[in-house]
């Protein structure tokens with residue numbers, strides 16, 4: 001049997017609930033959200049595997065609205081696996097906005113490792 005989790009506070013909720021008993025999040029409205037929006041919410045999931053899966057899926061969708069959140073995860077800078085995946089997905093998204101983000105990440109106020117990843121990602125476009 002599936003366990004159901006609230007996409008807002010990630011605590012377990014009964015399968016048929018209309019709203020989360022912990023935080024009041026509107027669960028029926030959540031089900032109507034577009035796929036990309038649901039995946040953005042998954043970027044805050046407590047399990048790293050789920051966050052990684054959401055990053056890949058957002059790249060596959062070439063979901064430009066994810067770029068700002070990707071930038072925040074990079075700025076937090078505490079998980080290199082996630083950061084490396086984000087750089088792969090920014091290349092996959094391949095729009096003017098994703099290229100601008102990579103150029104911004106290549107600038108001097110970012111840590112060396114981030115600049116190197118950005119530099120390598122930008123080279124794949126040429």
Ligand SMILES: [Zn+2]
Nearest residue numbers: 006009020023
């Ligand atoms: Zn909740």
